[in-house]
Amino acid sequence: MAAPEQIRHFSLPQLEELAHEVREFIIDSVSETGGHFASNLGTVELTVALFNQFDFRRDRIVWDVGHQAYSHKILTGRKGRFGTLRQHHGLSGFLKREESPVYDHFGAGHASTSISAILGMAKARDLQGEDHTCVAVIGDGSMTAGMAFEALNQAGYLKTRKFLVILNDNDMSINPNVGSLQGYLNQLISGQYYHRWRDRIEHAIKAFPIAGLARRMAKVAKWTEESMKRLMVPGLLFEDLGLAYMGPVNGHDVGATLKALREAKQLLAEGPVLLHVQTKKGYGYEPAANDPLKWHGVTAFDAEAGEIRKAAPAPPAYTKVFADALIELAGRDEKIVAITAAMLDGTGLNHFQKAFPERCFDVGIAEQHAVTFAAGLAAQGMRPVCAIYSTFLQRGFDQVLHDVCLQDLPVTFALDRAGIVGADGPTHHGLYDLAYLRCMPNMILMAPKDENELRQMLVTALYSDRPAALRYPRGNALGQPREGSLVALPIGKGELLREGHDLLFVALGTMVGPAQALADRLAEDGCTCAVINARFVKPLDETLILEWSRRVRGVVTLEEGCAPGGFSAAVLEALADGGRSMPVLRLAVPDHVVQHGDPRRLLEEEGLGPKEAETRVRSFLSRL
Ligand SMILES: Cc1ncc(C[n+]2csc(CCOP(=O)(O)OP(=O)(O)O)c2C)c(N)n1
Structure with a gap:
């Protein structure tokens, strides 16, 4: 595989060939080891184009989450280690500073940190009198988090030069992306945004009471098709935040992506730029492109047949036990509502959503909001259940304390993936929840020894009329028959x-x-x-x-x-x-x-x- 310094001098056909090679390698390699898959197939061309346009020995890059950065790893000398991906002492599934001190500029695993981190790096660069470019690549899912906007808010205000945010928009989080931001991005892509505003303005001018003046206004403003297009800049949201908006560009067309990056480099001299790149999860491998949710993260699979290897029969996962119990309880109590922060399938709430679509809320990658949203629901007499992985609730520490516990509101926290989770590693182990929840006043904190206790703890939490959390591990439960009716445990009794x-x-x-x-x-x-x-x-x-x-x-x-x-x-x-x-x-x-x-x-x-x-x-x- 070519080295990064060679890629800088590649022609377009060479880059296209390289992208092809990288994609084939990802398919072969992940089919053996398992790993994040669909997202990685979506970023191949973008990564190759970035390595052609930037020198990441000097320039800085932060991949948001880092689950889509296999191409980055492959191009930076780690191809030979892919057989050990996500295994003990093997290659990490995410980027890690210690894994590649030259090319992994910032580690992650949780979403939506990239813009903040790269902004910090850009400021450090300015303060140190250096001149390289700083690039963040963030997905549309990760863009739903407040933290991403907190960073844009500061970047635009600081008018940071040589600061490029690439919005990798594939219309998907793990589940389909949710929220009005995605609607806005889709409008930008389809051109509807521009048409909507053109129609509104035309309508406003026509409705102007003095016809002659209206005509003159239209003339003066040069609201011809083209000038209106310029005036009604797509990406107004980002423009208003102080970033020059470019795009959307097809992120699988290497030539078009290179052209966009070159143009972005011109604009970067003036201030921050957001380049909107449209990609497709699973691109180049049909089964994954057709079902990106199933192929987001996979175990080993048969690459020829496009079939993920079936796991040996095993007892239901704790996740499923939780979901079944919640559905049972919600069937009896219409005040029960469920909330997930972009982990509908991961938390089992996809089942709940099927049963109670009106009472299930996916808020996007917005754990803090999920908690306070739940607090609001609880304040008005509902019984909200926030199903959030142990590691991701770390995001909502203050919200759990300030909005839930201090007001003693009955919110139930169902913390999946508590304990050691395995292949995802340090950023994902659910090791800290007991420590960070134990200190909060009013909190009831439980952990079941088996699936039946999990069911009982869910009832206990829901009807305790207090903030309550139950934490349970990743993987299969013990396989006990689920017993009897759902009854609460005596609180505080071992x-x-x-x-x-x-x-x-x-x-x-x-x-x-x-x-x-x-x-x-x-x-x-x-x-x-x-x-x-x-x-x-x-x-x-x-x-x-x-x-x-x-x-x-x-x-x-x-x-x-x-x-x-x-x-x-x-x-x-x-x-x-x-x-x-x-x-x-x-x-x-x-x-x-x-x-x-x-x-x-x-x-x-x-x-x-x-x-x-x-x-x-x-x-x-x-x-x-
Ligand atoms: C704070 C946090 N919440 C949830 C997750 C779980 N998660 C990992 S990737 C992902 C989807 C990210 O979507 P996007 O940014 O659009 O990237 P894509 O995979 O679509 O390329 C989610 C929800 C996470 N990593 N961090």
Whole structure:
């Protein structure tokens, strides 16, 4: 594959050939490893054109989210490592500064950060007296976030030179993109925007009471077809924010994209530019182009047949258990409404939407708004459920605190993908929710040990009349038959699963099963362990924990979350407040970045796999 400095000198046919080569490689390679697919096929020509027009050893580029930057990786010397994509110690699925210090200028994984980051880089450049160009590439989905507009607001105001935002518009987020912004972009593409305004103005002039004056006005304004076009600039929204708008250009036509980039470079000398590029997800691979939602992120697939390999039969995912329970409850209570921030299928709310289209809201990539929107619904007597991945709710910290908790509003947070998620890596692990929600007043915080408890916790949350969150992991549930009717749990009560007199295991969520298994193994050696399924991180069942702590020599906490400030911290506080000073072993994720890869191996690396946990507990025991 050509090196970036060679691509700078390629002719158009060479660039087209290169794009073809890159696309074929992505199809072959991702069919073996799995990964983000449709979005990457949509950015091949754009990436090749960018590498021809810019020198990213000097110029800076930030790809929003970074899930669509495989071409960027391939062109910057990482083609040979694609066989390890998203695997343990392998190539990351996103861009990472440490993976390519020369070409990955900014890491991401969450959406809508690119314009802010590149603006910071542009300002640093100006302050340091340098002169390179700064480019952000952002999708139409990611553009729905307030943060993108906060950055445009500042960029336009600063009149930042050599600052280029490329809006990669494929009309899709993961699900079809939603909101009026997408409607506006579609109007720009179809030319309807211009026609609508032309018609309105013509109408206004005709309606002017003094006919002669109207004629003169029309003449003076030179509202002929062409001059009107110039006056009624498409992209007025961006122009008004202070960016020169260019486009739309077909992002799969390398020649047209090059031409647009060259023209943009001229304008960049004056101030910030937004180039609207139209692309198609899955371009060049028909199955993905026809069904970009299914092919957004894939496991390995048969590239010839266009079929994604079927997973072995497995119990339903926690996501589906949640969705089914919510649908059941919403059938009985019309106040229940559901909210997702651009993760309709990911959260299982696609099923809810089918059942209750009027009561399901996809707000776009706008987690903060999702939370406060839910707070508004709750303030007026509805029972909103915000289904947001653990990692993405980090965006809404202040909204959860300020708009929900301080007003004690009954919003339910269903936090999917809590714990270690695997291949998506550090930006996506749901390790921090326990710590960031535990400190909030009024919040009820729970984690189920299995699918039946998840169902009960959903009812508990919905009818607690308080802010409440339940966190559950990615992947399949345990496969238990879903039992009985949906009944609420007593708030703040843990469950004593077994008695014992050597150690007390206080476990949460996914770690309850392993705690019991570990207690079984230790029992073989005559060591008896009491096991508590905490269920609630907040309010924590302090009475139960203190009572059993008095009967043992040491306490072990187990959770799939970060150690600082998390569940183990809650148990430590309870012990300290209860006057118990005793040895405690915390099995939690230490204070460091957890990389990507197979979740089981990652758990082992964090000392939370069955063997590692046993070794640590035995060593703890031997020191008591
Ligand atoms: C804050 C945040 N919320 C949700 C997501 C999940 N997510 C990853 S990619 C994506 C869609 C992005 O759409 P767009 O920017 O249009 O890029 P495309 O894939 O269409 O090229 C979403 C919702 C995320 N990464 N970050």
